[in-house]
Amino acid sequence: MTRRKMHYYRFNGDAENVIEAGKPLYSQIRGNWNESFFNNPNPIILELACGKGEYSIGLGKVFSDKNFIGMDIKGDRIARGSAVASEMGLSNVGFLRAGIRYAREFFEQHELSEIWLVHPDPQVRDRDENKRLTNPDFLxxxxxxxxxxxxxxxxxxxxxxxxxxLDMLGKSGRFCVVEHTADLYQSHLVGEHHGVQTHxxxxxxxxxxxIKYIKAKLL
Ligand SMILES: C[S@@+](CC[C@H](N)C(=O)[O-])C[C@H]1O[C@@H](n2cnc3c(N)ncnc32)[C@H](O)[C@@H]1O
Structure with a gap:
Protein backbone atom coordinates (compact mmCIF):
# COMPACT_ATOMS: atom_id res chain seq x y z
CA MET A 1 0.00 0.00 0.00
CA THR A 2 1.32 3.48 -0.89
CA ARG A 3 2.01 5.98 1.89
CA ARG A 4 -0.73 8.22 0.51
CA LYS A 5 -3.32 5.44 0.71
CA MET A 6 -2.13 4.52 4.20
CA HIS A 7 -2.68 8.15 5.23
CA TYR A 8 -6.27 8.08 3.97
CA TYR A 9 -7.01 4.74 5.61
CA ARG A 10 -5.80 6.10 8.97
CA PHE A 11 -7.81 9.27 8.38
CA ASN A 12 -11.05 7.31 7.84
CA GLY A 13 -10.38 5.22 10.93
CA ASP A 14 -10.39 8.35 13.08
CA ALA A 15 -13.10 10.27 11.22
CA GLU A 16 -16.41 10.40 13.07
CA ASN A 17 -18.32 11.05 9.85
CA VAL A 18 -17.10 7.84 8.15
CA ILE A 19 -18.58 4.39 8.68
CA GLU A 20 -16.43 1.53 7.42
CA ALA A 21 -15.53 -2.06 8.24
CA GLY A 22 -14.02 -2.42 11.71
CA LYS A 23 -16.08 0.37 13.30
CA PRO A 24 -18.93 -0.65 15.63
CA LEU A 25 -21.63 1.16 13.63
CA TYR A 26 -20.73 -0.76 10.46
CA SER A 27 -22.76 -3.77 11.57
CA GLN A 28 -25.38 -1.81 13.52
CA ILE A 29 -26.33 1.09 11.27
CA ARG A 30 -29.08 -0.59 9.22
CA GLY A 31 -32.36 1.04 10.19
CA ASN A 32 -30.57 3.32 12.68
CA TRP A 33 -29.11 6.17 10.63
CA ASN A 34 -31.39 8.81 12.14
CA GLU A 35 -30.97 7.76 15.77
CA SER A 36 -27.37 6.53 15.84
CA PHE A 37 -25.58 8.65 13.25
CA PHE A 38 -27.37 11.93 12.47
CA ASN A 39 -29.17 12.27 15.81
CA ASN A 40 -32.18 13.87 14.15
CA PRO A 41 -35.36 12.64 12.42
CA ASN A 42 -34.69 14.44 9.10
CA PRO A 43 -35.02 12.75 5.68
CA ILE A 44 -31.99 10.85 4.42
CA ILE A 45 -30.58 11.14 0.90
CA LEU A 46 -28.03 8.60 -0.32
CA GLU A 47 -25.41 9.48 -2.95
CA LEU A 48 -24.12 6.27 -4.56
CA ALA A 49 -20.61 6.04 -6.07
CA CYS A 50 -19.96 9.40 -4.42
CA GLY A 51 -16.21 9.60 -5.10
CA LYS A 52 -15.05 12.61 -3.12
CA GLY A 53 -18.61 13.33 -2.08
CA GLU A 54 -19.07 16.67 -3.84
CA TYR A 55 -22.78 16.07 -4.28
CA SER A 56 -23.48 15.18 -0.66
CA ILE A 57 -21.43 18.14 0.50
CA GLY A 58 -22.99 20.53 -2.01
CA LEU A 59 -26.55 19.46 -1.20
CA GLY A 60 -25.75 19.28 2.51
CA LYS A 61 -24.87 22.98 2.43
CA VAL A 62 -28.10 23.89 0.61
CA PHE A 63 -30.42 21.66 2.67
CA SER A 64 -29.45 21.81 6.32
CA ASP A 65 -32.79 20.13 7.19
CA LYS A 66 -31.85 16.94 5.31
CA ASN A 67 -29.20 14.29 5.92
CA PHE A 68 -26.79 13.07 3.23
CA ILE A 69 -24.76 9.88 3.01
CA GLY A 70 -22.03 9.45 0.38
CA MET A 71 -21.29 5.78 -0.36
CA ASP A 72 -18.23 4.54 -2.25
CA ILE A 73 -15.80 1.65 -2.10
CA LYS A 74 -12.66 3.79 -2.43
CA GLY A 75 -11.30 4.92 0.94
CA ASP A 76 -9.01 7.66 -0.38
CA ARG A 77 -11.87 9.43 -2.16
CA ILE A 78 -14.18 9.16 0.85
CA ALA A 79 -11.43 10.54 3.10
CA ARG A 80 -11.30 13.71 1.05
CA GLY A 81 -15.05 14.19 1.26
CA SER A 82 -14.98 13.48 4.96
CA ALA A 83 -12.27 16.11 5.54
CA VAL A 84 -14.17 18.78 3.59
CA ALA A 85 -17.47 18.03 5.35
CA SER A 86 -15.73 18.26 8.76
CA GLU A 87 -13.96 21.51 7.88
CA MET A 88 -17.29 22.99 6.83
CA GLY A 89 -18.99 21.79 10.00
CA LEU A 90 -21.59 19.80 8.05
CA SER A 91 -23.01 17.49 10.70
CA ASN A 92 -25.74 16.44 8.22
CA VAL A 93 -23.21 14.76 5.87
CA GLY A 94 -21.70 11.33 6.46
CA PHE A 95 -19.89 8.67 4.44
CA LEU A 96 -20.17 4.91 4.15
CA ARG A 97 -17.29 2.92 2.72
CA ALA A 98 -18.71 -0.27 1.22
CA GLY A 99 -19.56 -1.91 -2.07
CA ILE A 100 -23.00 -0.97 -3.37
CA ARG A 101 -23.93 -4.61 -4.00
CA TYR A 102 -23.88 -5.04 -0.19
CA ALA A 103 -26.13 -2.03 0.45
CA ARG A 104 -28.90 -4.21 1.95
CA GLU A 105 -26.62 -4.68 4.95
CA PHE A 106 -26.74 -0.93 5.64
CA PHE A 107 -30.21 0.29 4.72
CA GLU A 108 -33.63 -0.89 5.75
CA GLN A 109 -36.75 -0.84 3.63
CA HIS A 110 -38.05 2.75 3.17
CA GLU A 111 -35.15 4.24 5.17
CA LEU A 112 -34.25 6.76 2.45
CA SER A 113 -36.19 9.60 0.88
CA GLU A 114 -34.01 9.89 -2.24
CA ILE A 115 -31.09 8.26 -3.99
CA TRP A 116 -28.66 10.12 -6.27
CA LEU A 117 -26.34 8.23 -8.60
CA VAL A 118 -23.83 10.71 -9.98
CA HIS A 119 -21.55 9.86 -12.91
CA PRO A 120 -21.12 6.15 -12.23
CA ASP A 121 -18.85 4.13 -14.51
CA PRO A 122 -21.12 3.24 -17.48
CA GLN A 123 -19.73 -0.32 -17.78
CA VAL A 124 -20.47 -0.47 -21.50
CA ARG A 125 -19.36 -4.05 -22.17
CA ASP A 126 -22.19 -6.59 -22.22
CA ARG A 127 -20.27 -8.86 -19.90
CA ASP A 128 -20.09 -6.04 -17.30
CA GLU A 129 -23.84 -5.47 -17.09
CA ASN A 130 -23.78 -7.05 -13.61
CA LYS A 131 -21.61 -4.10 -12.43
CA ARG A 132 -23.73 -1.44 -14.13
CA LEU A 133 -25.34 0.46 -11.27
CA THR A 134 -28.72 0.86 -13.00
CA ASN A 135 -29.18 -2.80 -13.97
CA PRO A 136 -32.53 -4.34 -12.93
CA ASP A 137 -31.13 -5.92 -9.73
CA PHE A 138 -29.64 -2.64 -8.49
CA LEU A 139 -32.81 -0.68 -9.37
CA LEU A 166 -34.24 5.11 -19.17
CA ASP A 167 -35.05 1.70 -20.62
CA MET A 168 -34.46 -0.18 -17.35
CA LEU A 169 -36.37 2.34 -15.21
CA GLY A 170 -39.30 2.16 -17.65
CA LYS A 171 -39.34 -1.63 -17.51
CA SER A 172 -38.71 -1.90 -13.76
CA GLY A 173 -42.35 -1.71 -12.68
CA ARG A 174 -41.09 0.09 -9.57
CA PHE A 175 -40.23 3.56 -10.90
CA CYS A 176 -41.89 6.08 -13.17
CA VAL A 177 -39.56 8.48 -15.04
CA VAL A 178 -40.92 11.96 -14.34
CA GLU A 179 -38.26 14.12 -16.01
CA HIS A 180 -35.26 13.49 -18.22
CA THR A 181 -32.96 15.46 -20.45
CA ALA A 182 -29.96 14.66 -22.63
CA ASP A 183 -28.56 18.14 -22.00
CA LEU A 184 -29.12 19.25 -18.42
CA TYR A 185 -27.32 22.58 -18.68
CA GLN A 186 -29.53 23.70 -21.58
CA SER A 187 -32.78 22.46 -20.03
CA HIS A 188 -35.33 23.85 -17.59
CA LEU A 189 -34.13 21.14 -15.16
CA VAL A 190 -30.76 22.82 -14.63
CA GLY A 191 -31.87 24.03 -11.18
CA GLU A 192 -32.23 20.38 -10.12
CA HIS A 193 -28.48 20.01 -9.79
CA HIS A 194 -28.19 23.04 -7.50
CA GLY A 195 -25.00 24.19 -9.22
CA VAL A 196 -23.03 21.25 -7.81
CA GLN A 197 -20.42 19.89 -10.20
CA THR A 198 -18.55 16.75 -9.24
CA HIS A 199 -14.99 15.87 -10.18
CA ILE A 211 -24.66 16.06 -18.99
CA LYS A 212 -27.66 13.75 -19.01
CA TYR A 213 -30.17 13.67 -16.16
CA ILE A 214 -33.05 11.37 -15.19
CA LYS A 215 -35.47 11.80 -12.30
CA ALA A 216 -37.70 8.84 -11.46
CA LYS A 217 -40.38 8.50 -8.80
CA LEU A 218 -40.96 5.36 -6.80
CA LEU A 219 -44.34 3.88 -7.69
C1 LIG B 1 -16.52 7.71 -12.27
S1 LIG B 1 -16.36 7.80 -10.52
C2 LIG B 1 -17.54 9.07 -10.12
C3 LIG B 1 -17.28 9.69 -8.78
C4 LIG B 1 -18.19 10.89 -8.44
N1 LIG B 1 -19.57 10.50 -8.37
C5 LIG B 1 -17.99 12.01 -9.43
O1 LIG B 1 -18.95 12.33 -10.16
O2 LIG B 1 -16.91 12.60 -9.45
C6 LIG B 1 -17.21 6.34 -10.03
C7 LIG B 1 -17.11 6.02 -8.55
O3 LIG B 1 -17.91 4.89 -8.30
C8 LIG B 1 -17.29 4.07 -7.33
N2 LIG B 1 -17.86 2.72 -7.50
C9 LIG B 1 -17.96 2.03 -8.65
N3 LIG B 1 -18.58 0.85 -8.44
C10 LIG B 1 -18.87 0.81 -7.11
C11 LIG B 1 -19.49 -0.14 -6.27
N4 LIG B 1 -19.96 -1.28 -6.76
N5 LIG B 1 -19.61 0.14 -4.96
C12 LIG B 1 -19.14 1.30 -4.46
N6 LIG B 1 -18.54 2.25 -5.20
C13 LIG B 1 -18.41 2.01 -6.52
C14 LIG B 1 -15.82 4.20 -7.64
O4 LIG B 1 -15.02 3.88 -6.53
C15 LIG B 1 -15.72 5.67 -8.05
O5 LIG B 1 -15.39 6.51 -6.96
Whole structure:
Protein backbone atom coordinates (compact mmCIF):
# COMPACT_ATOMS: atom_id res chain seq x y z
CA MET A 1 0.00 0.00 0.00
CA THR A 2 1.32 3.48 -0.89
CA ARG A 3 2.01 5.98 1.89
CA ARG A 4 -0.73 8.22 0.51
CA LYS A 5 -3.32 5.44 0.71
CA MET A 6 -2.13 4.52 4.20
CA HIS A 7 -2.68 8.15 5.23
CA TYR A 8 -6.27 8.08 3.97
CA TYR A 9 -7.01 4.74 5.61
CA ARG A 10 -5.80 6.10 8.97
CA PHE A 11 -7.81 9.27 8.38
CA ASN A 12 -11.05 7.31 7.84
CA GLY A 13 -10.38 5.22 10.93
CA ASP A 14 -10.39 8.35 13.08
CA ALA A 15 -13.10 10.27 11.22
CA GLU A 16 -16.41 10.40 13.07
CA ASN A 17 -18.32 11.05 9.85
CA VAL A 18 -17.10 7.84 8.15
CA ILE A 19 -18.58 4.39 8.68
CA GLU A 20 -16.43 1.53 7.42
CA ALA A 21 -15.53 -2.06 8.24
CA GLY A 22 -14.02 -2.42 11.71
CA LYS A 23 -16.08 0.37 13.30
CA PRO A 24 -18.93 -0.65 15.63
CA LEU A 25 -21.63 1.16 13.63
CA TYR A 26 -20.73 -0.76 10.46
CA SER A 27 -22.76 -3.77 11.57
CA GLN A 28 -25.38 -1.81 13.52
CA ILE A 29 -26.33 1.09 11.27
CA ARG A 30 -29.08 -0.59 9.22
CA GLY A 31 -32.36 1.04 10.19
CA ASN A 32 -30.57 3.32 12.68
CA TRP A 33 -29.11 6.17 10.63
CA ASN A 34 -31.39 8.81 12.14
CA GLU A 35 -30.97 7.76 15.77
CA SER A 36 -27.37 6.53 15.84
CA PHE A 37 -25.58 8.65 13.25
CA PHE A 38 -27.37 11.93 12.47
CA ASN A 39 -29.17 12.27 15.81
CA ASN A 40 -32.18 13.87 14.15
CA PRO A 41 -35.36 12.64 12.42
CA ASN A 42 -34.69 14.44 9.10
CA PRO A 43 -35.02 12.75 5.68
CA ILE A 44 -31.99 10.85 4.42
CA ILE A 45 -30.58 11.14 0.90
CA LEU A 46 -28.03 8.60 -0.32
CA GLU A 47 -25.41 9.48 -2.95
CA LEU A 48 -24.12 6.27 -4.56
CA ALA A 49 -20.61 6.04 -6.07
CA CYS A 50 -19.96 9.40 -4.42
CA GLY A 51 -16.21 9.60 -5.10
CA LYS A 52 -15.05 12.61 -3.12
CA GLY A 53 -18.61 13.33 -2.08
CA GLU A 54 -19.07 16.67 -3.84
CA TYR A 55 -22.78 16.07 -4.28
CA SER A 56 -23.48 15.18 -0.66
CA ILE A 57 -21.43 18.14 0.50
CA GLY A 58 -22.99 20.53 -2.01
CA LEU A 59 -26.55 19.46 -1.20
CA GLY A 60 -25.75 19.28 2.51
CA LYS A 61 -24.87 22.98 2.43
CA VAL A 62 -28.10 23.89 0.61
CA PHE A 63 -30.42 21.66 2.67
CA SER A 64 -29.45 21.81 6.32
CA ASP A 65 -32.79 20.13 7.19
CA LYS A 66 -31.85 16.94 5.31
CA ASN A 67 -29.20 14.29 5.92
CA PHE A 68 -26.79 13.07 3.23
CA ILE A 69 -24.76 9.88 3.01
CA GLY A 70 -22.03 9.45 0.38
CA MET A 71 -21.29 5.78 -0.36
CA ASP A 72 -18.23 4.54 -2.25
CA ILE A 73 -15.80 1.65 -2.10
CA LYS A 74 -12.66 3.79 -2.43
CA GLY A 75 -11.30 4.92 0.94
CA ASP A 76 -9.01 7.66 -0.38
CA ARG A 77 -11.87 9.43 -2.16
CA ILE A 78 -14.18 9.16 0.85
CA ALA A 79 -11.43 10.54 3.10
CA ARG A 80 -11.30 13.71 1.05
CA GLY A 81 -15.05 14.19 1.26
CA SER A 82 -14.98 13.48 4.96
CA ALA A 83 -12.27 16.11 5.54
CA VAL A 84 -14.17 18.78 3.59
CA ALA A 85 -17.47 18.03 5.35
CA SER A 86 -15.73 18.26 8.76
CA GLU A 87 -13.96 21.51 7.88
CA MET A 88 -17.29 22.99 6.83
CA GLY A 89 -18.99 21.79 10.00
CA LEU A 90 -21.59 19.80 8.05
CA SER A 91 -23.01 17.49 10.70
CA ASN A 92 -25.74 16.44 8.22
CA VAL A 93 -23.21 14.76 5.87
CA GLY A 94 -21.70 11.33 6.46
CA PHE A 95 -19.89 8.67 4.44
CA LEU A 96 -20.17 4.91 4.15
CA ARG A 97 -17.29 2.92 2.72
CA ALA A 98 -18.71 -0.27 1.22
CA GLY A 99 -19.56 -1.91 -2.07
CA ILE A 100 -23.00 -0.97 -3.37
CA ARG A 101 -23.93 -4.61 -4.00
CA TYR A 102 -23.88 -5.04 -0.19
CA ALA A 103 -26.13 -2.03 0.45
CA ARG A 104 -28.90 -4.21 1.95
CA GLU A 105 -26.62 -4.68 4.95
CA PHE A 106 -26.74 -0.93 5.64
CA PHE A 107 -30.21 0.29 4.72
CA GLU A 108 -33.63 -0.89 5.75
CA GLN A 109 -36.75 -0.84 3.63
CA HIS A 110 -38.05 2.75 3.17
CA GLU A 111 -35.15 4.24 5.17
CA LEU A 112 -34.25 6.76 2.45
CA SER A 113 -36.19 9.60 0.88
CA GLU A 114 -34.01 9.89 -2.24
CA ILE A 115 -31.09 8.26 -3.99
CA TRP A 116 -28.66 10.12 -6.27
CA LEU A 117 -26.34 8.23 -8.60
CA VAL A 118 -23.83 10.71 -9.98
CA HIS A 119 -21.55 9.86 -12.91
CA PRO A 120 -21.12 6.15 -12.23
CA ASP A 121 -18.85 4.13 -14.51
CA PRO A 122 -21.12 3.24 -17.48
CA GLN A 123 -19.73 -0.32 -17.78
CA VAL A 124 -20.47 -0.47 -21.50
CA ARG A 125 -19.36 -4.05 -22.17
CA ASP A 126 -22.19 -6.59 -22.22
CA ARG A 127 -20.27 -8.86 -19.90
CA ASP A 128 -20.09 -6.04 -17.30
CA GLU A 129 -23.84 -5.47 -17.09
CA ASN A 130 -23.78 -7.05 -13.61
CA LYS A 131 -21.61 -4.10 -12.43
CA ARG A 132 -23.73 -1.44 -14.13
CA LEU A 133 -25.34 0.46 -11.27
CA THR A 134 -28.72 0.86 -13.00
CA ASN A 135 -29.18 -2.80 -13.97
CA PRO A 136 -32.53 -4.34 -12.93
CA ASP A 137 -31.13 -5.92 -9.73
CA PHE A 138 -29.64 -2.64 -8.49
CA LEU A 139 -32.81 -0.68 -9.37
CA UNK A 140 -34.92 -3.21 -7.51
CA UNK A 141 -32.71 -2.86 -4.44
CA UNK A 142 -32.82 0.96 -4.57
CA UNK A 143 -36.62 0.79 -4.84
CA UNK A 144 -36.74 -1.18 -1.58
CA UNK A 145 -34.75 1.51 0.26
CA UNK A 146 -36.74 4.52 -0.96
CA UNK A 147 -39.88 5.65 0.84
CA UNK A 148 -43.14 5.56 -1.15
CA UNK A 149 -43.23 8.61 -3.40
CA UNK A 150 -39.48 9.16 -3.04
CA UNK A 151 -37.09 9.87 -5.90
CA UNK A 152 -34.17 8.29 -7.74
CA UNK A 153 -31.88 10.65 -9.70
CA UNK A 154 -29.17 9.79 -12.21
CA UNK A 155 -26.62 12.20 -13.70
CA UNK A 156 -24.29 10.83 -16.34
CA UNK A 157 -21.96 11.94 -19.10
CA UNK A 158 -22.59 8.65 -20.97
CA UNK A 159 -25.20 8.43 -23.77
CA UNK A 160 -25.05 4.66 -23.41
CA UNK A 161 -25.86 4.69 -19.67
CA UNK A 162 -28.56 7.35 -20.14
CA UNK A 163 -30.42 5.28 -22.77
CA UNK A 164 -29.93 2.03 -20.88
CA UNK A 165 -31.13 3.54 -17.59
CA LEU A 166 -34.24 5.11 -19.17
CA ASP A 167 -35.05 1.70 -20.62
CA MET A 168 -34.46 -0.18 -17.35
CA LEU A 169 -36.37 2.34 -15.21
CA GLY A 170 -39.30 2.16 -17.65
CA LYS A 171 -39.34 -1.63 -17.51
CA SER A 172 -38.71 -1.90 -13.76
CA GLY A 173 -42.35 -1.71 -12.68
CA ARG A 174 -41.09 0.09 -9.57
CA PHE A 175 -40.23 3.56 -10.90
CA CYS A 176 -41.89 6.08 -13.17
CA VAL A 177 -39.56 8.48 -15.04
CA VAL A 178 -40.92 11.96 -14.34
CA GLU A 179 -38.26 14.12 -16.01
CA HIS A 180 -35.26 13.49 -18.22
CA THR A 181 -32.96 15.46 -20.45
CA ALA A 182 -29.96 14.66 -22.63
CA ASP A 183 -28.56 18.14 -22.00
CA LEU A 184 -29.12 19.25 -18.42
CA TYR A 185 -27.32 22.58 -18.68
CA GLN A 186 -29.53 23.70 -21.58
CA SER A 187 -32.78 22.46 -20.03
CA HIS A 188 -35.33 23.85 -17.59
CA LEU A 189 -34.13 21.14 -15.16
CA VAL A 190 -30.76 22.82 -14.63
CA GLY A 191 -31.87 24.03 -11.18
CA GLU A 192 -32.23 20.38 -10.12
CA HIS A 193 -28.48 20.01 -9.79
CA HIS A 194 -28.19 23.04 -7.50
CA GLY A 195 -25.00 24.19 -9.22
CA VAL A 196 -23.03 21.25 -7.81
CA GLN A 197 -20.42 19.89 -10.20
CA THR A 198 -18.55 16.75 -9.24
CA HIS A 199 -14.99 15.87 -10.18
CA UNK A 200 -16.06 13.68 -13.10
CA UNK A 201 -18.70 16.11 -14.26
CA UNK A 202 -16.05 18.82 -14.43
CA UNK A 203 -13.75 16.56 -16.49
CA UNK A 204 -16.47 15.58 -18.96
CA UNK A 205 -18.00 19.03 -19.41
CA UNK A 206 -14.52 20.40 -20.18
CA UNK A 207 -14.20 17.72 -22.86
CA UNK A 208 -17.46 18.96 -24.39
CA UNK A 209 -19.81 16.21 -23.25
CA UNK A 210 -23.39 17.15 -22.40
CA ILE A 211 -24.66 16.06 -18.99
CA LYS A 212 -27.66 13.75 -19.01
CA TYR A 213 -30.17 13.67 -16.16
CA ILE A 214 -33.05 11.37 -15.19
CA LYS A 215 -35.47 11.80 -12.30
CA ALA A 216 -37.70 8.84 -11.46
CA LYS A 217 -40.38 8.50 -8.80
CA LEU A 218 -40.96 5.36 -6.80
CA LEU A 219 -44.34 3.88 -7.69
C1 LIG B 1 -16.52 7.71 -12.27
S1 LIG B 1 -16.36 7.80 -10.52
C2 LIG B 1 -17.54 9.07 -10.12
C3 LIG B 1 -17.28 9.69 -8.78
C4 LIG B 1 -18.19 10.89 -8.44
N1 LIG B 1 -19.57 10.50 -8.37
C5 LIG B 1 -17.99 12.01 -9.43
O1 LIG B 1 -18.95 12.33 -10.16
O2 LIG B 1 -16.91 12.60 -9.45
C6 LIG B 1 -17.21 6.34 -10.03
C7 LIG B 1 -17.11 6.02 -8.55
O3 LIG B 1 -17.91 4.89 -8.30
C8 LIG B 1 -17.29 4.07 -7.33
N2 LIG B 1 -17.86 2.72 -7.50
C9 LIG B 1 -17.96 2.03 -8.65
N3 LIG B 1 -18.58 0.85 -8.44
C10 LIG B 1 -18.87 0.81 -7.11
C11 LIG B 1 -19.49 -0.14 -6.27
N4 LIG B 1 -19.96 -1.28 -6.76
N5 LIG B 1 -19.61 0.14 -4.96
C12 LIG B 1 -19.14 1.30 -4.46
N6 LIG B 1 -18.54 2.25 -5.20
C13 LIG B 1 -18.41 2.01 -6.52
C14 LIG B 1 -15.82 4.20 -7.64
O4 LIG B 1 -15.02 3.88 -6.53
C15 LIG B 1 -15.72 5.67 -8.05
O5 LIG B 1 -15.39 6.51 -6.96
Missing amino acids: NMYADFIRPGGMFHLKTDSDFLYDYS YEHIFTKKGYS
